[in-house]
Amino acid sequence: MRPAVLLLTEHRGELQPFIETFSPSPQGKGFRLSTGEGDVLFYCNRGRGGLEMTHLLYALSRDNPFQIVINAGFCGAIEPGLVPGRVFTVSGGVMADLHLEKVLQPLIEAPLHRAESRRLITLPSLQPGLFEKAYAWGSLVDLEGYYLLSWGKANGVPLLLYKMTSDDNREIPETSSMDPGPLAAALQEDLDNIMGLAADSLLLEAVLRLGLPLERSSEACKWADKSRKERLSFTRRHELYRSVKLDRDKKPGPPQQDEPHKFLFMETELQNKESFINAFPGHQPFSIDHYLDYFQTSENEGTSAIYIARKKGEMIRPKGAHYGRPGWRHYSAFNGYNCPMDCLYCFLQGYFKNASPVLFVNRGELLNEMRKKASQEAGPVLFHFGDFCDGAAYDAITGNIAWFSREIRNQETIFCEFRTKSVALGHLTGESAHEQLIMGFSLAPQKAVEQWERRTPSLERRLETAAKLADRGFRLSFHLDPLIIQSEDDWRDYEELAMTLRDRWSEKGLFSVSMGTLRMKRDTYRAIRDRGRGTVLRGLVHEGGFYRYPEEVRREADVRVGRILEEGFGGCYYVCMD
Numbered sequence: 372m373r374p375a376v377l378l379l380t381e382h383r384g385e386l387q388p389f390i391e392t393f394s395p396s397p398q399g400k401g402f403r404l405s406t407g408e409g410d411v412l413f414y415c416n417r418g419r420g421g422l423e424m425t426h427l428l429y430a431l432s433r434d435n436p437f438q439i440v441i442n443a444g445f446c447g448a449i450e451p452g453l454v455p456g457r458v459f460t461v462s463g464g465v466m467a468d469l470h471l472e473k474v475l476q477p478l479i480e481a482p483l484h485r486a487e488s489r490r491l492i493t494l495p496s497l498q499p500g501l502f503e504k505a506y507a508w509g510s511l512v513d514l515e516g517y518y519l520l521s522w523g524k525a526n527g528v529p530l531l532l533y534k535m536t537s538d539d540n541r542e543i544p545e546t547s548s549m550d551p552g553p554l555a556a557a558l559q560e561d562l563d564n565i566m567g568l569a570a571d572s573l574l575l576e577a578v579l580r581l582g583l584p585l586e587r588s589s590e591a592c593k594w595a596d597k598s599r600k601e602r603l604s605f606t607r608r609h610e611l612y613r614s615v616k617l618d619r620d621k622k623p624g625p626p627q628q629d630e631p632h633k634f635l636f637m638e639t640e641l642q643n644k645e646s647f648i649n650a651f652p653g654h655q656p657f658s659i660d661h662y663l664d665y666f667q668t669s670e671n672e673g674t675s676a677i678y679i680a681r682k683k684g685e686m687i688r689p690k691g692a693h694y695g696r697p698g699w700r701h702y703s704a705f706n707g708y709n710c711p712m713d714c715l716y717c718f719l720q721g722y723f724k725n726a727s728p729v730l731f732v733n734r735g736e737l738l739n740e741m742r743k744k745a746s747q748e749a750g751p752v753l754f755h756f757g758d759f760c761d762g763a764a765y766d767a768i769t770g771n772i773a774w775f776s777r778e779i780r781n782q783e784t785i786f787c788e789f790r791t792k793s794v795a796l797g798h799l800t801g802e803s804a805h806e807q808l809i810m811g812f813s814l815a816p817q818k819a820v821e822q823w824e825r826r827t828p829s830l831e832r833r834l835e836t837a838a839k840l841a842d843r844g845f846r847l848s849f850h851l852d853p854l855i856i857q858s859e860d861d862w863r864d865y866e867e868l869a870m871t872l873r874d875r876w877s878e879k880g881l882f883s884v885s886m887g888t889l890r891m892k893r894d895t896y897r898a899i900r901d902r903g904r905g906t907v908l909r910g911l912v913h914e915g916g917f918y919r920y921p922e923e924v925r926r927e928a929d930v931r932v933g934r935i936l937e938e939g940f941g942g943c944y945y946v947c948m949d
């Protein structure tokens with residue numbers, strides 16, 4: 372059977388320029404164009420809406436199994452500054468009610484798109500108005516795109532959506548006067564690529580698995596050819612795509628000309644909004660009912676956000692076995708999510724859908740939970756601030772360290788450790804320093820900082836900040852975690868750092884020193900690999916439910932780095948989670 376591609380529009384007017392541009396022959400209620408590579412069928416849904424469109428898709432695909440389905444049509448623009456008449460492909464879409472401020476159906480990524488694409492919000496009905504907040508979800512609005520994405524996902528058919536902006540969504544759009552010609556021009560530009568993919572299932576598979584945009588689809592030819600020549604089975608092909616992804620490292624691009632659009636989302640019930648507005652200049656402030664309404668959808672391209680919210684539900688969580696200084700009870704305290712830094716190995720990439728920082732402000736409720744838990748435990752309890760966020764990056768704004776320091780001072784079984792890579796700690800005074808409050812610094816050799824810990828302060832600045840805090844009387848801990856070992860030089864860098872700590876800090880009465888090698892759960896591993904950050908994962912193997920270095924590397928870490936730390940710090944040194 373010849374490969375077939377379907378182009379579907381909602382309205383007849385949107386189909387017309389395709390008929391004029393490609394001159395297909397009428398066939399039943401649609402049209403057919405035969406090309407050297409296969410056929411393109413053209414149909415419209417006669418304005419019957421998204422649900423009917425999926426029915427039409429099912430009906431058409433019964434007779435013609437399509438390799439690719441394309442949707443083209445008008446859309447409104449939510450993103451500021453998008454002028455009418457521009458054509459975008461869609462990178463993915465959600466279904467959302469803008470009036471209710473609810474995402475009704477989760478994000479589905481569009482399998483095929485151009486490099487410059489936009490996210491789409493499909494509405495349950497026309498909702499004209501200026502919905503500035505919705506730009507955090509998507510840039511374009513329509514009434515049918517999500518139905519197609521959903522149909523494509525359910526049926527395993529790659530979708531490509533072209534959307535042409537017709538208006539800025541402030542009023543009911545008047546599209547009859549718009550010329551949809553640019554939609555047909557966009558398809559004309561991409562048609563060779565599209566038909567090439569439709570005609571070669573291995574090439575299409577490689578493009579989809581490697582997440583390549585249409586313009587770069589030819590890059591996948593060598594993998595398709597290899598699969599063909601070597602007759603690779605399904606499993607071996609997927610191993611091949613995995614290894615290609617692991618070797619690809621997306622370099623951070625040149626600084627964006629346009630700064631991201633920055634939102635400051637604050638829950639309506641919060642007091643003191645003014646202080647956060649002043650703390651985050653350049654962020655557009657908005658009140659929202661519940662941070663999860665926005666945080667649960669990954670941030671739209673071109674936007675970033677900071678959330679100020681009240682934590683509901685779980686406020687503390689027991690840490691896993693083998694965690695922390697032996698003989699103590701350890702709990703994570705939830706005082707925020709994410710952070711402004713960008714470590715390539717950060718487990719939060721696979722944990723939250725959204726990378727924007729959330730600051731929880733109901734610390735009184737958190738403290739009550741901590742007191743309750745401490746009263747149930749026999750010995751001292753250490754609460755770790757910094758497991759789901761950096762423990763101190765925003766402290767100059769929240770003042771959490773000084774506040775918890777005051778509150779726990781006379782409750783001798785409660786200890787708090789704020790773990791950080793931040794050096795923005797000049798505001799902390801000796802008044803907050805006491806036995807039960809620990810400032811923990813995550814450390815790595817400078818080369819590893821530059822390679823793997825983007826937007827973080829240098830090793831030297833972290834150690835300088837630690838020294839200043841020690842001078843003010845703060846109790847400290849150091850964490851060489853994770854060790855990322857990919858060469859003999861890496862081993863030497865970690866040994867040198869361990870020796871520096873041993874030689875300069877062993878007399879300073881640190882609370883704890885830990886070491887752990889890179890390890891992560893499967894979701895994190897996949898998230899990192901699929902974001903084009905695979906080189907940090909080199910050398911990890913799947914073992915005991917985790918991705919981690921093989922046993923011999925972990926033991927070598929004990930011998931080469933752990934031994935030095937143990938020499939310096941004795942009983943307060945521990946190996947983390949191994």
Ligand code: SF4
Pocket residue numbers: 709710711712713714716717718719759760761792
């Ligand atoms: S500082 Fe911590 S929370 Fe922030 S990106 Fe790095 S590992 Fe993740």
